[in-house]
Amino acid sequence: MNPVPTAPADLRRSLADHLRSTGAIKSDQWYEAFAAVPREAFVRAFAVGSQHGPVHLTPEDPRWLSTVYTDDALLTRFDAAGVPTSSSTLPTLMALMLEALDVADGNRVLEVATGTGYNAALLSHRAGDENVTTIEVDPDLARSAEQRLDRAGYRPTVLVGDGRAGHPDGGPYDRLIATCGFTGIPPTWLEQVVPGGIIVCPVGGGVVRLVVRKGGTATGAFLPDAAFFMPVRGIGDNGTPPVPPPLPHSCSSRPCFVEPTDLLDDGIHFLLTLAVPRAMSRFTYDDAGDIAAVHLWQPDGAWAELRHGIARQAGPRRILDTVETAVAAHKAAGRPPRERYRLRVDAGRQWVSVADSDGPTWELS
Known part of the structure; x- marks a missing residue:
């Protein structure tokens, strides 16, 4: 030995x-x-x-x-x-x-x-x-x-x-x-x-x-591997609030085919880090310890809650609309791994897409 x-x-x-x-x-x-x-x-x-x-x-x-x-x-x-x-x-x-x-x-x-x-x-x-x-x-x-x-x-x-x-x-x-x-x-x-x-x-x-x-x-x-780094900082950056903002007084509500557990899938989570940048998420659990809901929020005040197939949203953008599009595209493309995603930068704009796919693209900010 x-x-x-x-x-x-x-x-x-x-x-x-x-x-x-x-x-x-x-x-x-x-x-x-x-x-x-x-x-x-x-x-x-x-x-x-x-x-x-x-x-x-x-x-x-x-x-x-x-x-x-x-x-x-x-x-x-x-x-x-x-x-x-x-x-x-x-x-x-x-x-x-x-x-x-x-x-x-x-x-x-x-x-x-x-x-x-x-x-x-x-x-x-x-x-x-x-x-x-x-x-x-x-x-x-x-x-x-x-x-x-x-x-x-x-x-x-x-x-x-x-x-x-x-x-x-x-x-x-x-x-x-x-x-x-x-x-x-x-x-x-x-x-x-x-x-x-x-x-x-x-x-x-x-x-x-x-x-x-x-x-x-x-x-x-x-690259094929997951990677989670400390976010880039500039002088005076405040970043995303670490806890969900207070429940908005008014918000839209509609049925949503996405389930909170979908966001636990690594491939979906990766795509959402691109499609919904700087978003924070928090899961809540029921008395049996199962996931009951997920909250999502962004620095600009956009807010969403997904619970039992019902999407509630408020703020300057509809987070769960983007989530639905991303989840559907990921599944339609056969749940592609990270290395099948491509990034293109041109004239100051940049898009992510799935290679060899006619599906949607996501513009990064």
């Missing part, structure tokens, strides 16, 4: 072996990056999720180092209410996205959302410090990440700013990767990535890989 690795270098190699065995890593270059870059240098204190809530670990805990090298997302920052606001991404997902980025020698790379700095270190190991620029909206996170990168021996360009604007002064870029969640591709990115360049970005509940074309257009498909 092989001994369980305990030294950092052995743990790094073990994680890289795991990522290669699952197919997340396919190239020698990314294998060597994961085997070389010390994840523990970027996540000194963190929490991991459990059925009883987050478990917080520090270097003083004997479980700390081994947990650093598990294939888990590590929560590294929380707001005053205890909601996670920054994390070190699941290594499998990091590897899948980096492989999809297809970095070649000499490529200039822009990373949006520096976070802990671990992903920037992996990029620097592969592409070279001089070819990597990373941008972070939170000045404290950017400063801490730059210090961690420096101590680990990596010196990419670390900037403070809104990643949605990119960094035109450092372009053009051959590759752009984002590590926070978006509802669509910022058009400015297409101006900063060369024709033939690649953008890898979390959109909705998935990750899209786009190839940029001349004239500010881009097309691509989603």
